[in-house]
Amino acid sequence: MTDDDVRLAHALADAAGTAIRGYFRGALGIEHKEDASPVTLADCAAEAAMRAVLDTERPADGIVGEEYGVTRGGAARRWVLDPIDGTRAFAIGRPIFGTLIALVEEATPVLGVIDQPILRERWVGAAGRPTTFNDALARVRPCAALAEARFGSTAPAHFDEAEHAAYLRVAGQARDALWGGDCYNYGAVASGWLDGVIETNLKLHDFAALVPVVEGAGGILRDWSGRPLDAESDGRVIALGDASLLDAVLERLGG
Incomplete structure (x- = not known):
């Protein structure tokens, strides 16, 4: 590059x-x-x-x-x-x-x-x-406590029943959780206006550009198993401005 x-x-x-x-x-x-x-x-x-x-x-x-x-x-x-x-x-x-x-x-x-x-x-x-x-x-916002975090996701219809329940286990513990936004949510994470995004069923063209943007602002992108995203990822995505939220999010997504 x-x-x-x-x-x-x-x-x-x-x-x-x-x-x-x-x-x-x-x-x-x-x-x-x-x-x-x-x-x-x-x-x-x-x-x-x-x-x-x-x-x-x-x-x-x-x-x-x-x-x-x-x-x-x-x-x-x-x-x-x-x-x-x-x-x-x-x-x-x-x-x-x-x-x-x-x-x-x-x-x-x-x-x-x-x-x-x-x-x-x-x-x-x-x-x-x-x-x-x-x-x-652009810089992410420090936010180490899930109870203080603001999350976004595009639409509940993008999750299957189990995934939706998993998302709600995270959102229910957060300060706020909003629907709508598509890729704009990830820019909001990079700029510190939003603390996290959780989505699924994304294809490479949906998430490849997000990785350098969020990580270059100090955040992280992972799959629902906590692995970094690459061209072989399964389309289940977590974006976080503060990496210290990851364990709490993964625990709740896993039930």
Whole structure:
């Protein structure tokens, strides 16, 4: 991962944002995929815009995109793209969705961007560097007590019955637990506005960008067994601003 990769990540976010803003609160052309998740014209346009930049600037790198699948999947370096994480929020005009951009080297996310193109808010994390929020340093909030922690998760429908019960065992001991937010919640953890996020059923394009952003701000991302996330993770994710919360969270998730 190089300075030029960081520059390119910004360029990808700029390209996606330009495409998305033209559709926000307008004609969306909503369709539904086989898994019943929505996709809009903006999702497709934003990913196409990013792929065009990558095809010009990084023709040997792989691409993993939510909408257009895998290109050069065997490459050691892969750009992982989620043009609109939070399409349901986007579709009803709520500016808490985001574009996720990650660079994964071998199996490890080394560069990540969370971009909110309507509010023009951008978190950038890169391995070995501090996370920035609109070019200023971002930092998590110290919070060592679960009873003082504020948690978020996108929607109860994303959990199965057992997972939902596990989440509630954590949320029931926390100061506050909110639904909604998609990737924006992870930016909120990196900036110290939220203390944790617990989710499941995430794919690589949903979580790869989050790892460098949260960890570069002083937090951690783990799976529900406490292991660091990589390209082989099972999609069950814990993000914490204060790592000292991890044991308490894992204990409750495990029942």
